[in-house]
Amino acid sequence: MRRKLLILMVSCTMVLALAAPLFAAGCDEAEPEKEVIVFGAARPLTGPFAVYEEMAFGPIYKMWVDEVNARGGLYIEEYGKRLPIELKIYDDGSDMGTMTSMLERLILEDEVDFILPPASTAFLFAAAPIANKHGYILMGAEGGGTTLTPLLPSLPYYFGVLNYSDHYQMPVLADILSDAGIETAAIMYLEDLHGVEYSGVAGIELTNAGIDIVMTKSVPLGVMDVSSIINQAKTLGAEAFLSFCYPDENFLAIGTAIALDYNPDVFLTGPGANFAFFAGVFGPAAEGIMGYGAWNTKSSAASEDFYEKFIALYDPGLLDWWGHNLYYAGLQFFEQAIEEAGTLDQAVIREVMATSTFDTILGPTWFDMTADGEGGGLLAEECYTGQVGQWQNGVFEVVDPGANRTAPPVIPKPAWPAEE
Amino acid sequence: MNSVASIVLNRSFQLGLLAVILIALATLPLHYQGYNIVRLLNIFMFVVLTVSWVIFSGSTGYMSLASAAFFGVGIYTSALLGDKLPIAVVVGIGALVSSCVAFLVGALTLRLRGIYFAIFTFGLVELIKHLTLWWEINMEDRRGRLVVYVENDIIFWVMLSILVATLLTAYFIRRSKWGLALQSIGENEEAAAHMGINVTLVKVITFAVSALFVGASGAIIATRWTYIDPGIAFNPLYSFMPVLMAIFGGMGRLLGPVIGAIAFTYLKEELGTEFPELYMLIFGIILIVAILYMPNGLVGLIQRLWIRGFRRQDADT
Numbered sequence: 001m002r003r004k005l006l007i008l009m010v011s012c013t014m015v016l017a018l019a020a021p022l023f024a025a026g027c028d029e030a031e032p033e034k035e036v037i038v039f040g041a042a043r044p045l046t047g048p049f050a051v052y053e054e055m056a057f058g059p060i061y062k063m064w065v066d067e068v069n070a071r072g073g074l075y076i077e078e079y080g081k082r083l084p085i086e087l088k089i090y091d092d093g094s095d096m097g098t099m100t101s102m103l104e105r106l107i108l109e110d111e112v113d114f115i116l117p118p119a120s121t122a123f124l125f126a127a128a129p130i131a132n133k134h135g136y137i138l139m140g141a142e143g144g145g146t147t148l149t150p151l152l153p154s155l156p157y158y159f160g161v162l163n164y165s166d167h168y169q170m171p172v173l174a175d176i177l178s179d180a181g182i183e184t185a186a187i188m189y190l191e192d193l194h195g196v197e198y199s200g201v202a203g204i205e206l207t208n209a210g211i212d213i214v215m216t217k218s219v220p221l222g223v224m225d226v227s228s229i230i231n232q233a234k235t236l237g238a239e240a241f242l243s244f245c246y247p248d249e250n251f252l253a254i255g256t257a258i259a260l261d262y263n264p265d266v267f268l269t270g271p272g273a274n275f276a277f278f279a280g281v282f283g284p285a286a287e288g289i290m291g292y293g294a295w296n297t298k299s300s301a302a303s304e305d306f307y308e309k310f311i312a313l314y315d316p317g318l319l320d321w322w323g324h325n326l327y328y329a330g331l332q333f334f335e336q337a338i339e340e341a342g343t344l345d346q347a348v349i350r351e352v353m354a355t356s357t358f359d360t361i362l363g364p365t366w367f368d369m370t371a372d373g374e375g376g377g378l379l380a381e382e383c384y385t386g387q388v389g390q391w392q393n394g395v396f397e398v399v400d401p402g403a404n405r406t407a408p409p410v411i412p413k414p415a416w417p418a419e420e
Numbered sequence: 421m422n423s424v425a426s427i428v429l430n431r432s433f434q435l436g437l438l439a440v441i442l443i444a445l446a447t448l449p450l451h452y453q454g455y456n457i458v459r460l461l462n463i464f465m466f467v468v469l470t471v472s473w474v475i476f477s478g479s480t481g482y483m484s485l486a487s488a489a490f491f492g493v494g495i496y497t498s499a500l501l502g503d504k505l506p507i508a509v510v511v512g513i514g515a516l517v518s519s520c521v522a523f524l525v526g527a528l529t530l531r532l533r534g535i536y537f538a539i540f541t542f543g544l545v546e547l548i549k550h551l552t553l554w555w556e557i558n559m560e561d562r563r564g565r566l567v568v569y570v571e572n573d574i575i576f577w578v579m580l581s582i583l584v585a586t587l588l589t590a591y592f593i594r595r596s597k598w599g600l601a602l603q604s605i606g607e608n609e610e611a612a613a614h615m616g617i618n619v620t621l622v623k624v625i626t627f628a629v630s631a632l633f634v635g636a637s638g639a640i641i642a643t644r645w646t647y648i649d650p651g652i653a654f655n656p657l658y659s660f661m662p663v664l665m666a667i668f669g670g671m672g673r674l675l676g677p678v679i680g681a682i683a684f685t686y687l688k689e690e691l692g693t694e695f696p697e698l699y700m701l702i703f704g705i706i707l708i709v710a711i712l713y714m715p716n717g718l719v720g721l722i723q724r725l726w727i728r729g730f731r732r733q734d735a736d737t
Contacts, residue, residue: 045696048524093695096645096652101458104572105693109455122564125647129569147564147647191553193563193649200561218557227593 014286029343034079036145039065040088041111044119047094052119053186055275057141060316061116062087063402064335069308074335077342088112088405092123099123100130107134113344114334117141121193124148125145128158128376137346137353139334141327144378145197153375159367161330162323165201167378170293172400173202173268174209177240179401180411182266186215186238187254188229190245194270200243214238223249230256233264240266247272253396258285258416265412266290266334268388277317279394286391288413293322294389294398302361303385319388321396326379329360336360353377432526433723443533449573457572463685464579465667468637469588469664470681471674473662475590476630476670479602480623484661486525486541489548490518492654495567496552499648511578511639516633519628521548526627526642530620542659549654555651564649580620581590586633590674593626651737668710670717679718 002125041061043053052058063086068074073084082089092099099118106112107130115136118127119252121143128148131138132155140160144167175184185206195218214236217229230253233241235342243253243265250269257267272278273291282289297304303325308318334406336358341349354373357366361384367377371419386388386398422439427433449457469487504613505513509581554561593599601622604612613619642648661684687706691699697724715720 046700088695089696091699093657093692095655095657096648097462097641100644100646100691101462103695104458105455105689107455108458122647122649122652125564125566126645129646147562147566151566191557191563196557196563197563256423 002294007066010361018068021316024309026127034083035075036086036087037074037076037083037111037114038088038112039114039116040090040110041091042090042099042104043116044116045089045091047092049094049119049123052142056118056320056323057319057327059310059318059330059333060141060324063171063313064328064331065307068335075339076344078344092118093255096123096126099128103130107131107136111277114338114346117143121145121148124295128155132376133156137334138348139330141330142323146201147197149191151376152378153371156288156354156360156371156374157346157374158376159319159330160336160351160376161319161326163292163326163379163384165198166205166379168384169387170196170198170205173290174205174211175401176388176399176409177206177266180265180384180409182211182239182411184212184214184236184238185266186233186236187244187265188217188219188226188241188243188249189250190222191268192246194215196261198270202244211240212379213333219245219249221246221249225256226253227256229253229393230260230262231332234260234262239264240268243267243269245270254289261416263413265414267413272323273319273391274320274389276319276396279391279396280317284352284410285287285373288391288410290388290390290399290409291322291396292388294386294396294400295321295325296389296396296398296406297337298395299325299385299398299404300361300363300391302363306361313352325385327363329362329365329383330359332381333365359386369397377382423502426436426689440495442584451570457576459574459686459689460688463682464507464583464643464730465637466661466685467678467681468579468583469662470665470669470677471590472630472633472673473584474666474671476602476623476626477663478666478677479599480626481606481608482530482623483535483538483629483663484541485538485656485663486544486631487662488656488659489541489545490495490522490634491638491658492545492548492552492650493518493521494635494640495642495645495648495653496565497564498633498639498642498674499567499644499653502595502643507568507574507578507640507643509572510613511582511636514639514701515632515636518631518638522631523624526567528626530623532725533720540658542689544570545654545656545659549650553650554652562646563650566647567645569646570640570643572644575640575644579637582633582640587674588677589629593629594674598622638723665706666717668707668714668717668726670714670719670721673719676717676719683718 001153044050065087069084072082075082089105090102092102106115115131115138117124117138117140119142124140124143125148128138135157137149137157138163144160144162144164145164187199187202189199206213215233215238219226221244243250250272268290270292273289274293279286295303297307306328308323337349337353337356341352354369354377357364362383365383366380368380369377386400386404388399389396390399392407392410398404399407399409422460473487494514497517498510501510502512527546532540601617604617605619605622609619665684666677668684670676691702695702
């Protein structure tokens with residue numbers, strides 16, 4: 001009898017506890033005057049992707065918010081005043097289910113004014129339809145890829161900034177290699193979204209440029225030994241070695257190539273080589289290694305300023321010569337679009353973003369919109385400061401053909417330093 | 421007081437109350453579109469995972485860490501068939517495929533006991549994850565897949581139906597001869613076999629039945645995630661959470677895992693949003709305290725306090 005009563009009481013309490021927020025939601029108080037603009041985001045504060053928050057977009061959005069607030073906030077004409085930005089960051093624990101729920105919580109329950117993107121390409125893919133459904137602008141950061149491209153026309157609120165495989169890194173790489181007379185290339189890639197995509201696109205672009213792909217080998221995440229792959233590339237005499245993996249595997253490939261004395265004319269790696277700490281880790285062995293990118297302090301005066309501001313706040317080793325200027329420019333663009341629109345109405349701001357050009361650290365910046373301006377957009381090709389970088393005398397030089405180039409590519413790359 | 425208690429304890433009153441709760445939940449999306457829909461459907465999902473886990477592991481004492489494998493199989497069913505078939509059919513197929521996997525795995529491995537079984541089931545998650553990855557890369561030339569998008573209301577209703585089915589199944593298994601057989605396997609498997617119970621058959625079928633609901637909930641939740649890959653679909657988190665939730669709630673009664681899952685999901689989200697930097701720490705402390713001081717879980721604790729309260733009342737009179 002007692003037991004049954006107990007069960008009943010517990011279930012009633014549960015129902016009440018769950019129902020309470022519903023009633024609370026029903027009786028809203030009068031709207032207080034707007035004092036702050038809230039930007040919400042589900043970010044990986046813990047879990048395997050925490051490194052993104054620490055090194056990629058994390059430092060950039062915090063720096064941007066501080067700068068905007070130092071100016072007094074964003075000027076919104078509708079309210080006739082500057083409103084400071086407040087961040088509301090939730091931890092998604094690097095879990096997809098948590099991220100999608102947190103994002104909807106920010107939008108539906110917390111009713112944040114704007115959202116910032118989650119980390120990694122896959123999470124960005126999942127966040128884009130949610131943001132779009134609720135009419136929230138999603139200015140992308142860490143991520144982008146060919147899988148999303150066919151969906152763009154149906155995602156008018158998505159704006160991607162980061163460059164990736166066919167947008168336009170591999171085509172540019174193919175130009176650099178064919179200009180240098182490279183004839184053969186070997187590819188090692190990670191069994192992962194990133195690796196599969198890059199190796200696929202590189203295969204097409206390089207072949208079109210008349211370069212023979214003599215080897216394509218995949219490695220699993222967390223691989224400990226790649227000596228058989230390096231040996232095979234060496235035996236085949238591949239003039240270019242392309243490692244489309246993450247930092248751990250890329251660094252392993254470089255270490256193994258040094259140990260096995262395989263010094264191809266071109267050595268390019270995926271994420272890893274683009275970080276400032278790379279030159280510190282590899283010292284003279286970093287010379288001549290290529291990576292995705294790219295920008296440096298010579299790209300423009302604005303880049304130089306951005307660099308100075310960054311190293312005043314953070315460890316210079318955290319600097320990313322691939323994405324940091326793009327993430328920052330995205331936020332600068334977003335900021336100007338909001339002020340130009342003079343309202344917090346996302347539909348209005350979205351139209352401004354889709355049709356305007358604003359000045360950012362990249363120079364004049366705009367988005368190429370899909371579906372005749374009705375779909376989502378990607379940063380225009382002309383806005384990028386570079387697609388491929390190469391370490392030369394401790395500087396990550398932009399080696400693209402054309403105006404972005406800060407130094408001509410060094411091909412063949414210098415020999416590995418002699419062992420001490 | 422007594423008359424109130426007798427009304428409250430009246431069986432038809434209880435059933436009526438349950439029906440009212442169910443109708444209230446089922447009609448919620450018709451007049452409300454806020455975040456609580458998402459919050460509730462996450463809670464439903466974890467209740468399904470936890471109760472399914474308890475159906476098999478709670479009574480037999482075989483600790484299974486395979487939930488994530490069945491969950492992931494459901495997710496992949498949705499990714500593969502979501503745009504070709506109606507979502508209810510996809511969920512049904514997800515449930516069946518998961519159940520078949522559980523049946524095969526169970527038939528092969530349920531002779532393993534104790535920690536060996538736990539380790540094997542955990543290995544199963546990794547095995548299926550890497551097999552899927554290998555297949556996708558080498559056969560399909562891709563890594564992830566986009567999943568068809570479904571409105572939150574539909575997901576809510578489907579998840580609620582899965583929840584009701586899970587709870588009914590758990591309830592009837594507990595009250596049946598089958599439930600007694602499971603319990604006797606948990607207490608002494610040899611003795612159970614000597615009494616004439618076909619222990620292997622009972623275990624394998626129960627394992628397969630419990631996987632039905634896990635697969636179904638994976639199939640429907642995948643539509644909320646939009647993009648999946650093997651790492652996302654076969655996340656070991658979904659093996660551990662049900663176990664922790666069941667321990668937290670207490671496994672003695674059906675209500676235990678239900679309350680455990682609700683409290684845990686709610687706590688996890690509130691802590692994760694209120695104290696994003698500290699919540700893992702707070703969470704860990706709560707878990708340790710729960711395991712040390714609440715051997716019968718939340719429900720056990722409430723029950724103890726309740727009984728103590730009654731004794732004091734008796735002593736007063």
